[in-house]
Amino acid sequence: MSLVPTHDRFRTIVMLGLPIMGGMLSQSLLNLVDAAMVGSLGQAALAGVGLGGYVNFMAIALVMGLGVGVQATVARRRGQGLVDQSAEPLNNGLLIAALIALPLSLLCWFNAEAILAQLSDDPEVTAIGADYFRWRALAIIAVGCNFAFRGYWNGIRQTGRYLQILVVMHIFNVVISYGLIFGRFGLPEMGAEGSGLGTTLAMFLGTALYFTLTWFRGRRQGFLRRLPPLAELRLMLRLSLPNSLQQLFFATGVTVLFWIIGQIGTAELAVAHILINLALLLILPGVGMGMAATTLVSHSLGAGQPQDAYRWGWDVVKVAALMLFLLGLPFWLMPQLVLQIFTQDPELLALGQWPLRITGLGMTLDATALVLTQALLGAGASRMVMGVNLGSQWLIFLPCAYLIGPVLGGGLLAVWLLQSLYRVMASVIFAILWRRKHWADIRL
Numbered sequence: 127m128s129l130v131p132t133h134d135r136f137r138t139i140v141m142l143g144l145p146i147m148g149g150m151l152s153q154s155l156l157n158l159v160d161a162a163m164v165g166s167l168g169q170a171a172l173a174g175v176g177l178g179g180y181v182n183f184m185a186i187a188l189v190m191g192l193g194v195g196v197q198a199t200v201a202r203r204r205g206q207g208l209v210d211q212s213a214e215p216l217n218n219g220l221l222i223a224a225l226i227a228l229p230l231s232l233l234c235w236f237n238a239e240a241i242l243a244q245l246s247d248d249p250e251v252t253a254i255g256a257d258y259f260r261w262r263a264l265a266i267i268a269v270g271c272n273f274a275f276r277g278y279w280n281g282i283r284q285t286g287r288y289l290q291i292l293v294v295m296h297i298f299n300v301v302i303s304y305g306l307i308f309g310r311f312g313l314p315e316m317g318a319e320g321s322g323l324g325t326t327l328a329m330f331l332g333t334a335l336y337f338t339l340t341w342f343r344g345r346r347q348g349f350l351r352r353l354p355p356l357a358e359l360r361l362m363l364r365l366s367l368p369n370s371l372q373q374l375f376f377a378t379g380v381t382v383l384f385w386i387i388g389q390i391g392t393a394e395l396a397v398a399h400i401l402i403n404l405a406l407l408l409i410l411p412g413v414g415m416g417m418a419a420t421t422l423v424s425h426s427l428g429a430g431q432p433q434d435a436y437r438w439g440w441d442v443v444k445v446a447a448l449m450l451f452l453l454g455l456p457f458w459l460m461p462q463l464v465l466q467i468f469t470q471d472p473e474l475l476a477l478g479q480w481p482l483r484i485t486g487l488g489m490t491l492d493a494t495a496l497v498l499t500q501a502l503l504g505a506g507a508s509r510m511v512m513g514v515n516l517g518s519q520w521l522i523f524l525p526c527a528y529l530i531g532p533v534l535g536g537g538l539l540a541v542w543l544l545q546s547l548y549r550v551m552a553s554v555i556f557a558i559l560w561r562r563k564h565w566a567d568i569r570l
Contacts (some may be wrong), residue, residue, distance in 0.1 A: 128243075131444060131445065135191075135406065135437075135438075135441050136441070136445065136461045138511050139415075139422070139438075139441060139442055139445050140445065142283055142285055142418040142421060142422065143285075143293070143414060143415045143417075143418030143442065143445070143446075145285035145288060145289040146305070150570075158538075159436075162467060162468050163303065163304060163307055163308075163321065164179060164307065164318050164321055165400070165463060165468050167307075167317060167318055167413050169392060169393070169396045169471075170248065170250045170251050170310070171254055171317070171318040172396045172399055172469075173176035173248070173251045173388075173392065173395045173396050173399060174246075174250070174251045174252070174253070174254030174255035174258065174318060175248075175251075175254065175255065175256040175258050175322075175399070176255075176322060176384065176395070176396075176398070176399030176402075177242060177245055177246055177251060177317050177381075177384060178242065178254070178255035178256065178257075178258035178259035178262065178322065178386050179258070179262070179276065179399075179507045180366070180377065180380050180381040181241055181242065181245070181255070181259050181381060182259055182263065183377040183380060183381070184260040184374060184377040184378050184381055185230060185234050185263060185266055185376040186266055186269045186270070186371075187370060187373035187374040187376070187378075188192055188225055188226055188230060188370050188374055189222075189223050189266065189269060189370065190268030190270075190366075190369070190370060190373045190491055191267075191271060191367060191370030191371075191372070191373055192219040192222060192223055192270055192272055192273050192274045192307065192362075192366050192368040192370070193219075193273035193274060193276050193277040193280075194275065194277065194365070194366065194369045194420065194500070194504075194508070195219060195277065195362050195363075195365035195366030195369070195453075196215045196216055196219040196273075196274050196276035196277030196278055196281065196362070196366075196394075197214070197276075197278070197280045197281040197417065197424075197504070197530035198221075198281070198365060198418055198424045198503060198504050198505075198506065199215035199281070199361070199362065199365065199564065200212050200215050200277065200278055200281025200282060200421060201212070201281040201420070201421045201424035201425045201428065201504065202424045202425070202427065202428040202451075203215070203428070204282060204376055204425060204428070205424065205425040205427065205428020205429040206428045206429075209347065209350065210346065210347055211347065211348050212278075212281070212282060212347045212348070213278060213340070213344035213345075213348040213349040213356065214283070214347075214348040214349075214354070215261075215278070215281075215362060216274055216275065216277070216278040216340070216344065216363040217348070217350060217353075218354045218358050218359050218361075218562075218564075219270075219274030219277065219278075219347065219352050219353055219362060219366070220271055220274050221359070221368070221452065222274070222359065222362060222363065223267060223270030223271050223272075223274055224260065224267060224271075226270065227266040227269075228267060228547075230263075230266055230324055231263050231264055231266045231267065231389075234259065234260070234266070235260050235264065236264035236296070237264050238256040238257075238259045238260045238263065239252070239253075239255075239256040240342075241259070242255045242256045242259065244389075244466055245381065245384070245385050246385075247389060253317050253401070254317075254319070257318070257319035258319045258322040259322065259323030260319075261319060261323040261325075261326050262317070262322045262325060262326060264326050265325065265326040265329040265330065267328075268329035268330045268332065268333045268361075268415050269338075269368055270472075271333045271336070272329065272332050272333055272336060272408075274335075275333075275336035275337075275340060276288050278340065278344065279413045279423060280417055280420070280421055281424075282420060284343075285418075285424070285446035287339060291332055291335045291336055291339070293334070294326045294331070294332075295329070295331055295332040295335075296336065298327075298331055299324055299327075299328035300329055302324040302328065302354065303320060303323075303324030303325065304324075305320075305324075306320025306321070306323055306324050307320040307324075308320075309320055309506055310510040322531075324457055325404040327517070328538070337469055343479045356489065357508060359391075362529075365506065365508060366434070366508075367504060367508075368508035368509045368511070368512045369430070369511070369512070370510060370512060371471060371505045371506050372508075372512040372515050372516060375512075375515075375516050375519070376515060376516075377520045379520060379523075379524055379555070380402070381437055381523055381540075383398075383524065383527060384398060384399075384402075386527050386528050386532060386541065387531070389531070389532040390531055390537060390538060390541075392531055393471075393473050393474060393477060394477060394537070396469075396474060396536070397465075397469070397474045397477045397478045397481075398538065399471065400465065400468045401478055401479060401481050401482060401485065401542070403487050404457065404464065404482060404485065405489075405513070407453070408453050408454055408457075408485070408486075408489040409448055409449045409492070410494065411449065411450070411453065412446050412449075412450050412489070412493055412496035412497065413499075413500065415442055415445060415446035415449065415493075415496070415497055416442070416446070416496050416497040416498075416499060416500025416501065417500050418442055419438060419439055419497050419498075419500050419501040419504060420500045420501065420503055420504035421436070421504065422434040422438040422442070422504075423438050423439060423501045423504040423505055424504040424505065426438060427504075427505060427566065431512035432563070432566035435505065435566065436560070436563060437568070438501070438567065439497070439498055439501040440490055440560075442496050442497050443493055443497045445497065446493040446496065446497050447490050447493035447494070450490050450492070450493050451490040453489070453491075454485070454487065454489045454490065455486065455515030456486070457481040457482050457483065457485055457486025457487075458484075458486035458487050459479075460480075461478070461479045461482040461483050461486075461568075462475055464480055464482060465478045465479065465482060465520075477538055478544075480539050481538060484539075484542050484543055484546050486541070488546035488549065488550070490507035490544075490551045491546075491549070491553060492531065492553060493501065493553075494553035494554075494557050495549060495552040495553040495555075495556050496523060498556040498557065498559070498560050499511050499515070499556060500552075501560065502556070502559065502565055504567065505565035505568055506565070506568035506569075507559075507564075507565040507568060510559065510565070514552065514555050517547070518548055518551060518552050518555070522548060522551075523544065527541045527545070530544055558568075
C-alpha cells in the first residue's frame with residue numbers, strides 16, 4: 127500500500143471532500159465566532175452557552191444519523207444504476223426527522239431549566255444556559271431536515287451545493303446573532319440567549335434553501351413524488367438509528383466531560399468551552415473528509431467492487447491526516463495567540479495553552495478514526511461503529527477522566543491528555559476492523 131494515493135484518486139478525494147470539509151470548517155468557525163462574541167460577556171455567559179450548547183448537541187444527536195443513512199443509501203442506489211430513484215431515501219429521512227423532532231423540541235423547551243440544573247450548581251450559569259438551550263431546541267426539526275438534505279447532496283457527489291448553503295447560513299447566523307446579542311441593527315439586546323435565537327433562525331433559513339434547491343434538482347429522482355413505503359422507512363431506521371444513538375451517547379459523553387471539568391473549577395469550565403470548539407475546528411473537517419469516504423465506499427460496494435472500496439478508505443485517511451496536520455500547526459506552535467482571540471484572562475490563557483498544544487498534535491493521529499468511522503457507516507456497519515465508539519468513550523475514557531481529574535486532582539491538562547490517548551486507541555481499533563473487511567459482506 128503506497129504512502130500517497132494516485133493522482134486520479136487524490137483528485138477525486140479532493141474534489142469530493144474539500145467542499146464537505148469546507149462546510150464543516152465553516153461550522154467550526156461559526157462556533158468559534160459565537161464563543162468570541164459571548165466571551166466578551168464574561169465567564170458565566172461563556173460557561174452557560176457552552177453547557178446549553180452541549181445539551182443541545184445531545185438533543186439533535188437523535189436526528190444526526192439521518193444524514194449518514196440518506197447518504198449511504200443514495201450513493202448505493204447510484205452505484206447500482208438506479209439514478210431515477212436516488213432521491214427517494216431523502217423522503218424517508220425527512221419524514222423520520224419530523225416524527226422525532228417535533229415532540230423532542232416540546233420536551234426540551236418546557237424542561238430546559240430542570241435539565242441544565244442537573245449539570246451545574248451555579249445559578250447564573252444555569253439560567254443563561256437554559257435560555258440559550260430553549261431557542262436552540264426549536265430548531266431540532268430544521269437540523270434533522272438539513273442533515274437529510276446534506277446526505278442526499280453528498281450522496282450524488284454534488285457536495286458544492288452543501289457548502290454554498292452552509293456558507294449562506296453561517297454568514298446570516300453571525301450577523302443576526304451579533305445583532306441579537308448586543309442589540310444592533312434595530313434588534314433587541316438579548317445577551318447570550320440571542321446567540322441561540324440567531325442560530326435557530328439560520329437553521330430554518332438553511333432548510334428553506336435546501337428545499338428550494340432540491341425541488342428543482344431532485345423531482346426527477348423521486349423527491350416528494352410518493353409516500354415512503356414502510357419497508358424503506360425500516361431500512362432507513364436500521365442504517366440511521368445506530369449512528370443517531372452513537373451520536374447521542376457521544377454528545378452525552380461530551381456533556382459529561384463538561385460536567386467533570388466543572389467539578390475541577392469554573393475557570394476550567396470556561397476555558398474548556400473554548401478548547402472544545404477549537405478541537406471541533408479540526409474534528410469537523412476530518413469528519414467532512416470521512417463523509418467523502420462514505421460516498422466513495424458505498425458507491426464502490428454498490429458497483430460490486432469491494433477491493434476498490436477498501437482502497438478508498440485508506441486513501442482518504444492519508445489525505446485527511448495531511449490536512450489535519452497542517453490545520454493543527456497553529457495550535458501547538460502559537461497556542462497563546464490562538465486563545466487570546468477568545469479571552470484576555472491570564473488565568474484562562476495559562477490553563478488552556480498545553481491542552482491546546484495536545485489538541486494540535488493529536489489530531490493527525492485521530493484522522494484514522496474520523497475517516498474510517500464514516501467509511502464503515504458507508505458500508506452499512508453502523509452497529510460495529512457504535513460499539514467501538516461507545517465502548518471506548520463510556521467504559522474507558524469518561525471513568526478514567528473522572529478518576530484522574532476531580533478525584534486525584536490531575537486537573538484539566540491530565541484530562542485533556544487522556545482524551546487524546548483514547549482517540550489514538552480508537553484509531554487503532556478502526557484500522558484493524560477496516561483491514562479485516564467484514565464490512566464488505568453487508569447488504570443494504
